[in-house]
Amino acid sequence: MNLDDMYRETILDHNQNPRNRGHLENPTKSVGLLNPTCGDEIALDVQLDAGKVSDIRFSGQGCSISMASASMLTEAVKGKSAEEALAIARNFKSFLTGTTEPENLGDLEALHGVSQFPSRVKCATLAHNALEKALDDNQPQT
Amino acid sequence: MMDVALVDLKKDFPILARPIHGHRLVYLDSAATTQKPQVVIDAEVDFYSQHNANVLRSVHTLAEEATTLFQNARQTVARFVGASRPEEIVFTRGTTESLNLVARGFADKFLKPGDEIVVSPMEHHSNLIPWQQAARRTGANLRFIELDPVGQITLEAARAVIGDKTRIVALSHVSNVLGTVNPIPEIAEMAHAAGAIVVVDGAQSVPHQPINVAQLGADFLAFSGHKMCGPTGIGVLWGRYPLLEESDPVMYGGEMISFVDRETATWADVPEKFEGGTPNIAGAVGLAAAVRYLDDVGMERIHRHTTNLGEQAFDRLHAMSGVSVYGPQRPHSGVLAFNVDQVHPHDVAQVFDSLGVAIRAGHHCAQPLMQWLGVGSTARASFYLYNSDQDIDVLVHAIEETKRYFRR
Ligand SMILES: Cc1ncc(COP(=O)(O)O)c(C=O)c1O
Numbered sequence: 001m002n003l004d005d006m007y008r009e010t011i012l013d014h015n016q017n018p019r020n021r022g023h024l025e026n027p028t029k030s031v032g033l034l035n036p037t038c039g040d041e042i043a044l045d046v047q048l049d050a051g052k053v054s055d056i057r058f059s060g061q062g063c064s065i066s067m068a069s070a071s072m073l074t075e076a077v078k079g080k081s082a083e084e085a086l087a088i089a090r091n092f093k094s095f096l097t098g099t100t101e102p103e104n105l106g107d108l109e110a111l112h113g114v115s116q117f118p119s120r121v122k123c124a125t126l127a128h129n130a131l132e133k134a135l136d137d138n139q140p141q142t
Numbered sequence: 143m144m145d146v147a148l149v150d151l152k153k154d155f156p157i158l159a160r161p162i163h164g165h166r167l168v169y170l171d172s173a174a175t176t177q178k179p180q181v182v183i184d185a186e187v188d189f190y191s192q193h194n195a196n197v198l199r200s201v202h203t204l205a206e207e208a209t210t211l212f213q214n215a216r217q218t219v220a221r222f223v224g225a226s227r228p229e230e231i232v233f234t235r236g237t238t239e240s241l242n243l244v245a246r247g248f249a250d251k252f253l254k255p256g257d258e259i260v261v262s263p264m265e266h267h268s269n270l271i272p273w274q275q276a277a278r279r280t281g282a283n284l285r286f287i288e289l290d291p292v293g294q295i296t297l298e299a300a301r302a303v304i305g306d307k308t309r310i311v312a313l314s315h316v317s318n319v320l321g322t323v324n325p326i327p328e329i330a331e332m333a334h335a336a337g338a339i340v341v342v343d344g345a346q347s348v349p350h351q352p353i354n355v356a357q358l359g360a361d362f363l364a365f366s367g368h369k370m371c372g373p374t375g376i377g378v379l380w381g382r383y384p385l386l387e388e389s390d391p392v393m394y395g396g397e398m399i400s401f402v403d404r405e406t407a408t409w410a411d412v413p414e415k416f417e418g419g420t421p422n423i424a425g426a427v428g429l430a431a432a433v434r435y436l437d438d439v440g441m442e443r444i445h446r447h448t449t450n451l452g453e454q455a456f457d458r459l460h461a462m463s464g465v466s467v468y469g470p471q472r473p474h475s476g477v478l479a480f481n482v483d484q485v486h487p488h489d490v491a492q493v494f495d496s497l498g499v500a501i502r503a504g505h506h507c508a509q510p511l512m513q514w515l516g517v518g519s520t521a522r523a524s525f526y527l528y529n530s531d532q533d534i535d536v537l538v539h540a541i542e543e544t545k546r547y548f549r550r
Contacts (some may be wrong), residue, residue, distance in 0.1 A: 003496045003547065007489075012548070037489060039505040039512065039519050061518045063488035064548070123488065 165498025255281030330359025378424030
């Protein structure tokens with residue numbers, strides 16, 4: 001097995017130098033999610049202005065895959081409309097399960113190798129689930 | 143000195159010959175579940191291919207044979223833990239079900255508002271949540287014996303919590319994270335003097351050391367077959383006979399009754415009243431084979447061997463830079479939790495896997511203990527009779543590789 005299939009340079013870079021890590025002063029939405037199988041947690045603060053994700057921060061603790069994925073996601077959705085951001089989160093999830101082609105995923109595409117490791121897919125999608133929760137008004141808010 | 147002859151037993155475990163990603167499999171996850179020797183696999187195959195029938199119902203030949211094998215398995219397990227009679231052995235699915243059985247069948251019946259259940263912060267969730275829930279149902283209160291700085295329970299700390307109101311003291315014998323061995327006999331004496339009963343989670347001790355329930359001072363002892371070379375889906379609740387008699391059944395249905403009419407039912411005797419439904423017959427037969435296997439090797443020997451590996455591994459990892467180990471240095475059972483600085487345990491376990499080394503990463507079903515340690519999760523290596531000094535070398539090497547991989 002080649003570990004590098006999973007831990008691409010981009011992933012290690014985002015893990016070591018996370019983008020948009022921290023909190024927002026007055027976020028429009030704040031969502032925390034827990035991965036109960038490993039105890040990892042992620043919180044997202046989202047600032048929405050005129051339907052756009054004008055700012056976003058993540059915090060929490062987790063493995064390199066969940067932290068890099070969160071960092072990459074914040075980069076991918078910053079400045080996008082809420083609908084576009086939601087579409088990115090969903091596209092990423094189906095991209096990982098191998099059912100769709102990537103669209104506007106940016107660095108997130110580097111996580112493709114994770115699809116070979118079913119137990120780690122949950123790590124890679126934690127931030128995406130949190131973003132869906134924050135942006136999808138049809139989902140129950142916590 | 144390591145018991146070299148013991149390590150020869152590797153050949154008894156067919157799975158250990160399976161290469162993983164081109165490497166020799168180094169299985170260091172026995173605290174989660176142990177591998178199975180051929181004799182246990184054979185016992186299940188033999189049961190299904192020669193003796194399979196339901197137990198305690200029919201009179202045909204196969205049913206007689208199956209029933210005899212099932213009841214012999216009970217005797218074998220009873221002897222293994224020093225039960226005073228085979229009926230004190232209740233077959234369950236495992237430790238979790240055994241502990242829930244005590245919480246439902248005993249605690250619910252006898253606890254009153256204001257009574258106290260004493261546990262510790264090192265408990266596996268299966269020896270915590272049943273008590274949280276029993277406390278809610280009965281109005282009893284949950285009290286915690288605090289741990290000393292390295293994660294041990296001292297008698298002083300126990301004395302500070304166990305008192306007049308204590309009705310139940312529920313503790314793990316050996317921690318599945320810290321490798322701590324708790325002073326159960328001394329605590330049991332204290333608990334009994336206070337009029338409390340003692341429930342011991344033996345999931346990590348029964349597989350690793352000689353156990354005699356009388357010497358242990360326990361009133362109930364729970365353990366799992368799959369952590370002692372046996373099959374999954376079979377476990378044991380041992381209880382003192384009078385306490386089992388007083389306890390209520392929690393699973394109603396076939397085989398656990400004496401007389402039933404339209405409105406009412408009376409219960410079968412102990413242990414059948416706790417074993418509603420068709421039991422895991424092949425599992426019990428497999429567990430008995432596992433017990434015979436362990437007895438042939440010798441529980442004293444296994445105990446010395448796994449403790450030796452746990453303590454050696456503690457010292458080796460303790461001496462490494464950028465590695466934290468948890469729990470006491472001595473004595474330390476064959477379970478070792480550790481972290482590699484700045485590398486999440488999941489990533490550690492992933493690198494290990496690529497080298498053929500199986501460890502566990504996560505909270506080990508002990509979130510309050512993770513909170514006590516101030517970490518989100520840890521990696522954990524755990525040893526059993528088939529592990530060797532060499533496996534510790536591989537563990538140390540795998541940690542070096544992990545550091546190299548993530549610090550490039
Ligand atoms: C100390 C301890 N208690 C209880 C359990 C639960 O055992 P089981 O999952 O077999 O019910 C375990 C196993 O992980 C354990 O290590």
